[in-house]
Amino acid sequence: MNNIFKFSFGILTTLAFAWLAFVVGANLQYGDLSPEAENLEDDDSREPDAELFPKDMPGLAKQGAEEYLALGCVSCHTQQVRLFTTKDSEGKSIVEGGMDVERGWGKRASMARDYVLQDHVMLGNTRIGPDLANFGMTEKDNDWLHRHLFEPQSLVPDSICPPSPFLYEVSDDPRDGSIAIPSHEDHGDERQKSRYVVPSIRANRIVAYLKALKQDYELPELPFVQAKEEKSDTNATETKGIPDWIRYPVPSSALEDLSSQMSAGKEVYTKIGPGGGGCVTCHQPTGLGLPIAFPPLAGSDWVKGDKERLIKISLFGLTGEIEVNGVKFNGAMPAPGIPLGSLTDQQIADVLTFVRNSWGNSASAVSPSEVSEVRASIKDRAPTQMWTAAELTSHSKPAQ
């Protein structure tokens, strides 16, 4: 202890052991990880033309990672999905703590291999905001992301994520390429009128980065979490704001169904002409409707709430006074479809799934069988008899 050189040698040796393990050891174990096929053959070789994962991010997304880092997003957002497994008596691993997956933050735990191509790995250590490791899987469109980046409170009223107005050019009137920001009343006067923003290149980079964040492939070391066998009744546990498909680990086929429903639904929503719904003419591409005349679908409890009510409106239309997001509207909506009321069960299911999961909405998907059930239950109703809001509110169960 008295000789400073021996003393230094001693205390540096203890440090060196830890360094050998955490730096040298871990590097030897993991350092040569590289992209791999989703499944390997029995002898650990991969098929010659197998697609390799993870994939490299597009250049714009890589620039976005720099912006994400510079703004300090990592202080509140982690990028790692955890999954705790235990072995049961037969040695099969069972998931015991999959809350990240159940929350919809991923389909499996994040693995070291997922990060090998990233220049800046930002795992983070505090979740004041949600985990973003799989943010690109949430099907949010660019406009939603820009709105959220510009002012999170315009989409999620309770969010404490700070707005980033410095990434946008703001104006009162719509312009070429501008995005409408929904007004909201809680946060000061200037936010009650509608505003339009044009994203800067930096905002576009960040959006590209967020959309590129996805671990949506299986790895040989870890497949997706399989659906639990006793999958509970979705209605009983349905929760505001989290779509079922993402809350419950589902096989990837169900995920494909959803994305095909979303794209088919978008077509029905926007197509004006035979086979389309023409919804876009009144409710607008933004889902915000038009002030006074047509109610918004974005953020509406009528859209996100009870499915039966929504299906009924889609079958017969709606007339009279209705309150949406605290604003009263008085107009009429004919049964969608051209000619009127001509949409099939599948089309209605698709378009309803689309509106329930766009513009910041996220609610469970609607299936064609649900539509046909409702159609059967009201088959005696005269085809021209539109619903009124009062009728729907009293007949159906309260919105969940």
Add this chain to the structure above:
Amino acid sequence: MKDTAEQVIDRSAKTVVSFFVASAGLWLLAAALLAYVAAAKLTDPFFLSSCEFLTYGKVKVAQANAFVYGWGGNSIFAATLWILARLSQVEVRGRVMLLFSGVLWNLAISFGLLGILDGHMNAHEMLEMPTVVWPVLFISYAIIAFLALVIHRSRKHNDTIAPQWFILASLIWFPALFLIAWNGLEINPARGTLPSVLSLWFGQSLIWLWLTPMALGAAYYIIPTILGRAIDKYYLAIFGFWCIAALAPWSVVHHLEGGPVPMWIPAIGTVMSIAMIFPIAVASTNFHATAFKDIDKVWNNLPLRFVIFGTISYTLSSYIGVIFSLPDVAKLTQFSIINEFHFNQRVYGFFSMIIFGVVYHMLPHITGKEISKGAKSFHFWTSAFGVLILLLAYLIGGLTHGVLAQQPSLDWSSSVISSVQPYFKITKYAFIILGFSQLVFVINVWKVIFPNPFACCLASSSERKGKTA
């Protein structure tokens, strides 16, 4: 009258130690301001939101760096130089070099923090300052550490005692950690998540192997010096020291539980964290068995009161740290604001409180001026109260945050984060209290270091008052 040997040493240390203490105080205030801004931004997202330099993420990171490198670094230099000089019974030499390196160190941190606010942050925990300032930090530190080692090497007595081990270890560990991190993160960077493991290890080790041994060494020095009695069960100290040296570098990685890293890393961290109860028990026995024999004196002597607050805080925080490293608890609280609890508990409740005590004990010796007891007492009570509120808010808020985050059925912002909101508000007020407390500390310190400007200011202001009256 001839000066005593102590007075000669104190005079040799005066300029240098005053410089480091004064700059440490300014960094403390800067960190307090940043801490308030960060806390205010959590309670009101629109607070300063249009200013790109002050996003929450940047301010949070800048605050931690200002606190650890600015306040921690400068105060470590001051305490190290003085305690080593006193224990070695030699004068502080190379004062110009020390001052020069001190200026470099502070400039490097200033540029580093501006770099962070300007958007040039690194993704490495506690090394977020832009890479260009790292060499300056390292060189200035190396010069100061070298000159401190020179003091130690020319000591009058060959035998060393506990405060010297801890302080020297802290002095040597920091550059070693820094070089390891520098090599693994920038010179030969590994791919994927490995740099994250390394930077987490560095960030946590910085607290465990730089701040902690320094504060423990200072406590081992101050307690017997002021009480005038030997450390109780002193023979345990060497065991405690080597336990920390052997276990602490391993124990810090349990934060990675369940993360995308080799599984043995968090597992080893957990085992070693639990083993840390031994060194904690040793330090706790040494300090408290000694202090509680003379509890009246501890209570009446403010520097000692600060130090004992710090050692009690160390014991408590370390045991709480052990509990939170157990896998079942870690899963629950891993990503919650409990991390803030651990950071503030160690860096404020433990390290800073001990350093406050050291500074209050040291300054009257080197400047020959007393700090008024009322001012010190005010500082103690506001600090103790503020840090208690802060830690309770982070602890209860962290548990709430962690438990609610495990319920997938609860909506994230409207249920989970809304439930934590009240605790963010409390921390905001706690940071205001602590800010005042730190302002009092800085005024106390600056008043004895630079008595003249203050004296003439006070005189002229009282003259003006007299005239207006």
